[in-house]
Amino acid sequence: MWASARKKETLGELEAAGCRTIDLDVNDEGSMTRAVHAIEAEHGAIGVLVNNAGYAQSGAIEVVSMERVRRQFDTNVFGLVRMTQLVLPRMTGKVVVA
DSSP states (O other): OOEEEEEOOOOOOHHHHHHHHOOTTTTTTHHHHHHHHHHHHHHHSOOOOOOOOOOOOOOOOTOOOOHHHHHHIIIIHHHHHHHHHHHHHHHHTOOOOO
């Protein structure tokens, strides 16, 4: 079993429980591909992906800057989609050319 975080040193409890850990930032394409390739190289296809990166922000919509909204969507939506795209081809056994 693997766990990931932008700062893998925050995963000490999971590591102590026997989980393998790896750096992975869903806002960094290189970080995502390196993590997926490292795990697939060792284990083959990834069997389960839990996309739990994300955060909430508060504030009245008229005062939340579009920069903050875009950053949140990059993490909460586009990060989830991209991780799924990276994992799914080997998970399903289908080669996808993009």
